[in-house]
Amino acid sequence: MTLVLGCVADDYTGASDLANTLSKAGLRTVQTIGVPRDDMALPPVDAVVVALKSRSIPAAEAVERSLAADRWLRGRGAGHVLFKICSTFDSTDAGNIGPVTDALRAEIGAGPALVTPAFPETGRTVYLGHLFVGTVPLHESPLKDHPLNPMRDSNLVRVLGRQSKAPVALLPLATVEAGPQAVRDAIGHHAAEGAGAIIADAVLDRHLETLGVVALDQPVSTGASGLGLGIARALVAAGRIAASGAGQAPAAIGGPAAILAGSCSQATLGQIAAAERSMPVLRLDPEALAGDPGEVGRALAWAERHRTEGPVLIASSAPPEQVAAVQRKLGRDAAGHAIEQAMARIALGLVEAGVRRLVVAGGETSGAVVDALALPAFRIGAEIAPGVPVLYAVGREPPMVLALKSGNFGGPEFFTDALRAMP
Ligand SMILES: Nc1ncnc2c1ncn2[C@@H]1O[C@H](COP(=O)(O)OP(=O)(O)O)[C@@H](O)[C@H]1O
Numbered sequence: 001m002t003l004v005l006g007c008v009a010d011d012y013t014g015a016s017d018l019a020n021t022l023s024k025a026g027l028r029t030v031q032t033i034g035v036p037r038d039d040m041a042l043p044p045v046d047a048v049v050v051a052l053k054s055r056s057i058p059a060a061e062a063v064e065r066s067l068a069a070d071r072w073l074r075g076r077g078a079g080h081v082l083f084k085i086c087s088t089f090d091s092t093d094a095g096n097i098g099p100v101t102d103a104l105r106a107e108i109g110a111g112p113a114l115v116t117p118a119f120p121e122t123g124r125t126v127y128l129g130h131l132f133v134g135t136v137p138l139h140e141s142p143l144k145d146h147p148l149n150p151m152r153d154s155n156l157v158r159v160l161g162r163q164s165k166a167p168v169a170l171l172p173l174a175t176v177e178a179g180p181q182a183v184r185d186a187i188g189h190h191a192a193e194g195a196g197a198i199i200a201d202a203v204l205d206r207h208l209e210t211l212g213v214v215a216l217d218q219p220v221s222t223g224a225s226g227l228g229l230g231i232a233r234a235l236v237a238a239g240r241i242a243a244s245g246a247g248q249a250p251a252a253i254g255g256p257a258a259i260l261a262g263s264c265s266q267a268t269l270g271q272i273a274a275a276e277r278s279m280p281v282l283r284l285d286p287e288a289l290a291g292d293p294g295e296v297g298r299a300l301a302w303a304e305r306h307r308t309e310g311p312v313l314i315a316s317s318a319p320p321e322q323v324a325a326v327q328r329k330l331g332r333d334a335a336g337h338a339i340e341q342a343m344a345r346i347a348l349g350l351v352e353a354g355v356r357r358l359v360v361a362g363g364e365t366s367g368a369v370v371d372a373l374a375l376p377a378f379r380i381g382a383e384i385a386p387g388v389p390v391l392y393a394v395g396r397e398p399p400m401v402l403a404l405k406s407g408n409f410g411g412p413e414f415f416t417d418a419l420r421a422m423p
């Protein structure tokens with residue numbers, strides 16, 4: 001297997017978002033959970049997205065895991081590695097976007113990395129280094145209340161500067177509009193000045209196409225699915241991707257379905273409210289979930305009682321004031337971790353009870369669930385909503401199909417849309 005593109009994603013939902021984008025652009029793509037074991041049988045692919053759960057762990061660990069993934073990908077021929085971050089730049093001043101980008105560059109002796117979270121299809125745009133979510137700057141968006149990494153500064157040159165060793169420069173929209181050569185000249189100038197990373201503006205897909213062409217000059221770039229789109233289109237345009245033809249439509253998996261929500265995003269809260277009109281919904285008590293092992297058993301007993309009614313939804317999700325109250329009692333990271341682990345035990349119990357179709361809302365939550373289920377890799381299926389594909393577990397018997405939804409993604413009826421796409 002010789003890879004045309006390697007990707008290291010800092011969470012599992014983000015990885016499936018990127019794998020979806022690459023696959024739609026024509027790249028045969030597989031998402032692995034962690035660095036694959038050498039004996040893992042992978043189909044012929046153009047791109048592998050190695051999904052890590054490294055967004056909210058200490059920076060040194062994120063660096064170590066990312067470098068291991070990078071070495072595996074380069075060992076299989078990947079000349080360019082895209083570090084997939086969140087389109088809302090989820091991170092804290094302690095990292096991990098800066099430290100991982102620095103380490104990936106240092107590993108291969110690369111010049112400054114292009115960095116952009118722009119993903120216009122989902123409303124993420126960057127102008128003069130400021131990230132917008134829909135019509136508002138990042139710091140006014142619901143991300144200001146994220147449970148683990150509240151985003152309170154929209155100026156990404158500043159945000160990344162606080163996380164990086166080398167200076168961070170800006171590639172303004174006017175330069176991106178001027179095309180690849182203007183971008184190359186600007187990068188040369190910033191490299192001479194010692195920049196380690198360059199935040200690139202992009203508000204439309206054509207800007208990402210320009211950035212994709214130039215990113216491939218370098219061995220490393222950092223971005224969300226928008227940059228993935230630009231790189232994929234550049235690879236296709238350069239004739240570096242063999243035509244793959246339409247894949248065989250996967251057979252229906254069947255069997256019981258369940259939804260688990262641990263995201264506290266505004267979008268997910270709305271989707272849970274909408275689901276309440278069409279399926280049984282259990283809203284967990286987050287404090288009990290974090291502290292009382294019996295709460296998992298009670299949730300599973302509830303699911304068992306509602307089994308004959310079709311899919312069920314179990315949620316720990318809560319609005320910002322309730323999240324803040326739990327965090328005051330338990331601490332931010334401890335609360336998040338304990339709730340994720342409890343959700344993972346619920347997932348395991350549901351699958352042991354026969355669930356074969358599973359939707360999970362929330363990146364960290366998805367990470368904990370997929371780890372508990374020990375799923376090694378996914379084939380990418382149809383797109384349910386921008387950034388969220390159907391995922392077929394590779395090599396699992398009996399087969400399972402999942403959807404891992406980034407907290408902020410999907411329309412109000414996402415959960416019913418997902419179940420319809422996962423027969
Ligand atoms: N009610 C709650 N109170 C506090 N934290 C919560 C609650 N429910 C979930 N969490 C935690 O909030 C975090 C949500 O992150 P994540 O799953 O990545 O969602 P998103 O995709 O929206 O970022 C997780 O660590 C989760 O365990």
Ligand SMILES: O=C(O)[C@@H](O)C(=O)COP(=O)(O)O
Pocket residue numbers: 011013014015017018085086087088224225362363364387405406407408
């Ligand atoms: O880029 C994105 O927005 C997503 O792919 C993503 O990474 C979102 O993260 P979560 O909301 O934590 O799932």
